[in-house]
Amino acid sequence: MIHKKYVNSVIMASAFGMLFSVFTPTNVSAKEYFTIKNGELVRPSGYREWIYVGAPLTPHDKNNGKANFPEFHSVYIDPESWEHWKKTGEFRDGTILIKEMNLVGSTSAPSGEGYFMGRFVGLEATIKSKREFPNEPDNWAYFSFTVPPEHKSLKQTTKAEPTANCSACHEKSAKDDFVFTQYYPVLEAAKANPKKAVGGEW
Numbered sequence: 001m002i003h004k005k006y007v008n009s010v011i012m013a014s015a016f017g018m019l020f021s022v023f024t025p026t027n028v029s030a031k032e033y034f035t036i037k038n039g040e041l042v043r044p045s046g047y048r049e050w051i052y053v054g055a056p057l058t059p060h061d062k063n064n065g066k067a068n069f070p071e072f073h074s075v076y077i078d079p080e081s082w083e084h085w086k087k088t089g090e091f092r093d094g095t096i097l098i099k100e101m102n103l104v105g106s107t108s109a110p111s112g113e114g115y116f117m118g119r120f121v122g123l124e125a126t127i128k129s130k131r132e133f134p135n136e137p138d139n140w141a142y143f144s145f146t147v148p149p150e151h152k153s154l155k156q157t158t159k160a161e162p163t164a165n166c167s168a169c170h171e172k173s174a175k176d177d178f179v180f181t182q183y184y185p186v187l188e189a190a191k192a193n194p195k196k197a198v199g200g201e202w
């Protein structure tokens with residue numbers, strides 16, 4: 001009796017396992033690094049451990065004291081999308097790029113006169129997702145967690161920006177599919193080139 005029960009449960013378990021494998025996507029690599037909840041993007045965490053692709057700088061002192069995006073922009077791409085970019089030279093559906101901003105701190109260091117990173121002042125993101133943003137141009141949506149005017153805290157969740165605020169400039173002037181790869185030498189080098197991507201070749 002016990003033996004029969006055991007056999008039955010083994011049969012049930014393997015039947016369930018088969019069903020499970022039939023209905024679960026086998027492509028486990030399609031991982032996403034963002035969460036949309038009630039129509040808002042939850043502030044991503046962990047992005048400083050993603051792939052760092054470049055650091056544009058728009059200092060206040062070169063923008064009439066008021067740069068739109070002050071001042072250092074550290075840009076990161078999620079690891080899965082980096083893998084895809086290295087192989088194909090394209091941004092996959094599900095790509096997220098983060099731009100974290102820092103003020104200029106000091107302008108002088110033992111290495112010389114210049115611009116050195118100061119405190120954090122803001123966080124922006126862009127995501128390409130057909131599922132989430134079917135109506136945005138090429139499915140890219142734009143987000144800002146920055147809280148002006150003090151720029152001392154970040155929102156925990158945020159709605160996509162109206163398309164006109166961000167997308168048009170990216171569409172018109174960015175080199176690769178709405179992304180300003182012309183300012184990210186790491187992405188430029190890595191485009192469909194796994195060897196250059198990791199610094200194995202210059």
Ligand code: HEC
Nearest residue numbers: 056073097099124125126142143165166169178179180183
């Ligand atoms: C007038 C043009 C312009 C507008 C408007 C604009 N951006 Fe950008 N954005 C840029 C440029 C140029 C870069 C790359 C150089 C830099 O960071 O200064 C960039 C880079 C970014 C990046 C890094 C990834 C990428 O696509 O290159 C994010 C994220 C971003 N912008 C978010 C936003 C958000 C959010 C808005 C709207 C609130 C916005 N941008 C509006 C010009 C613009």
